Amino acid sequence: MKLYYATGTCSLAPHIALREAELPFDLVRMDMKTGRLEDGRAMDEVNDKGYVPVLELDDGSRLTEVSAVLQYIADLVPDKNLAPRPGTMERYRLQEWLNFIATEVHKIYWPLFHEGEEVEVRKAREKLAHSFGWLERKLGSKPFLMGEIFTVADAYLVTVLNWARAGGIDLAPWPGLVSLRARVRERPAVRDALQAEGLLRTKG
Ligand SMILES: N[C@@H](CCC(=O)N[C@@H](CS)C(=O)NCC(=O)O)C(=O)O
Incomplete structure (x- = not known):
């Protein structure tokens, strides 16, 4: 399999x-600035929606x-229980989370990273704060x-x-999310992914 990606996205x-x-x-x-892949192709050649992620399967089909x-x-x-x-009802619960993250968090960042008007930026931060508050309450004491x-x-x-930080949002008001983030980032597979994308700060 092949994953087409852009750093940190x-x-x-x-x-x-x-x-x-x-x-x-x-x-x-993919280089986010040029929309080109490291092999020189334009992203559109791989995904005519023009964006990552794309998972290319061994038979050449793409998801x-x-x-x-x-x-x-x-x-x-x-057997890894990643979903x-x-x-099952639990699977629909997972889909509920995925859809919430996609539509009420991921896409809400848009004006913060695409030179949105001041009012759009303010409203996006307010909306994100609302979503983070809801997530914090739903998470409760669960890891x-x-x-x-x-x-x-x-x-x-x-x-x-x-x-969040790059979008000018301090996560401190949501300590449950801060600790979930830290917990997930400590997982060896997650560290490896962060390392491979050059996203781990070296101490010293
Ligand atoms: N609906 C898509 C959105 C994917 C998306 O927003 N990808 C961004 C990175 S987070 C991207 O590749 N943007 C390319 C660009 O803005 O040129 C999904 O859920 O996969």
């Missing part, structure tokens, strides 16, 4: 999932959209979104929480 979530799954894969980087890619990876390795079994077990929803959540 939403493609980090499937990158983490692939490493948690311990599946073999190659990485192909896009974070939520779909995450579930696909999880279902390749059911509840398809068809992970689905309870005791890490799932691909946590991979997606930590990916979008990583953007």
